[in-house]
Amino acid sequence: MSIDWSRFVELVGAHQKFLLVSHIRPDCDALGSELGMAGILEALGKDVKIVNGMATPPNLAFIDPTCRIKVIGETAQASDLADRDAIMILDTSAWQQLGAMAEVIRAHSAKKMVLDHHVSQDDLGAENFKNTTAEAAGRLVVEAADALNVKLTPEIATPLFAAIATDTGWYRFGSASSNTYRIAARLIDAGASPSKIFNSLYEQDTLGRVLLRGVILSRVKAELGGKLVYTHVLKEDFTNTGALPSDTEDVINMALAIAGTQFAVIFVEQQTGGFKLSFRSRCAVDCSKMAEQYGGGGHKAAAGAFLPGTLADVQPRVLDAARAALQ
Ligand SMILES: [Mn+2]
CATH class of the missing domain: 3.10.310.30 (Diaminopimelate Epimerase; Chain A, domain 1)
Known part of the structure; x- marks a missing residue:
């Protein structure tokens, strides 16, 4: 299943104010994909907000150093999102996974897009950009950057490296292919630090x-x-x-x-x-x-x-x- 990136590029070009959303019990792929995509869209001059149905867990707070990921009903209200003309849902295609954001998305008239690698799929009233063979949603965000001709910066590469690393068990699951390692190499070249990311993820025990x-x-x-x-x-x-x-x-x-x-x-x-x-x-x-x-x-x-x-x-x-x- 391959993604029609030309259609994706067309939709991004046609919209200006983006809302990025991912799943509840957010993991590193969810959060990293949102942050990477936010950096990509901002490089294109877009206005981007990120709001989830559940707070970032404390052990993953390192990935969002400027605390830009908000939580609906806590640090963001539905009324703050009324001006959005596009909603991009990352790393899920299921209503149930959106928590309190499901209601906001249902009621919103913005253009909706899904960028995801999960097999399960609801009709979210969105245009789907799915590749169920992808090892992580973060890998699809790297492909989006390429399609949109956006250069990877440290701010984009770091959360995406963490996203792909966690969904592949630090690049060791069967889902990690030689292409996964090629993408990882590009993210490192762009400024992601594997040793810092590993330390933040796995060397924080009490x-x-x-x-x-x-x-x-x-x-x-x-x-x-x-x-x-x-x-x-x-x-x-x-x-x-x-x-x-x-x-x-x-x-x-x-x-x-x-x-x-x-x-x-x-x-x-x-x-x-x-x-x-x-x-x-x-x-x-x-x-x-x-x-x-x-x-x-x-x-x-x-x-x-x-x-x-x-x-x-x-x-x-x-x-x-x-x-x-x-x-
Ligand atoms: Mn994922």
Whole structure:
């Protein structure tokens, strides 16, 4: 599916006041694509506003150093956007993903355009510029810059490098092709600093988070010749290390990185008691089926559930089920 860039160029040329929007729970591809596109349109003399349905999360604030991305109902109102003659929706094509901006877009008479790489698609009343084979929306924004003959500056290249980096797991997923690396090289030449971006994205842990990770990893046990690994974290671990409940994210994936591991479980004690279970699978065992036994759910490769009780109550039951599934 290739994009008709000549039509895109025609539409950009025909409009002057742009509103850029992306999805709720904004990630780096959403925000980076908006900021990159804003820089491109401004290089062409356009007036650009960026407003989302949800605030930029604190860990991604670095990408928007001048805080130009606004939030509807908080730092921007629908009445501020009445003068826009074009709305460009980036990195989503679904009403549900637009949050409170969906209402603003529906009610607005501006020309609407979508620039996206997702398969799912609603009729947003827009002209669609979609390439579902693209590894990131940010890559489509680079193509837009080329089509519009806009030179990449550090302000444009930096958020776009971050956008493509995050959607490709720092250029390592199967979606990252040799072309992805060519685009990355161009963005670096234009002023993006991979080391600074990596540091901002992935080297901002708190001491508590690192200490908690150490506690959890020190408790990892392996069974069935290493196929099954599991660990746990208790309420007191959070107070002892100064970590937050959200600091347990990703630790389960570290356990799954042990060679030969096929199934991993982490038992996380909740502040109000009981345990949250997270399952990860790299084999035929379906995590969602495991989780459903305990009233939870998820996907084949990753799922979660909650069980009341102490570790001594919960752990043997779940491990027996995991052992049975793996044998
Ligand atoms: Mn994306």
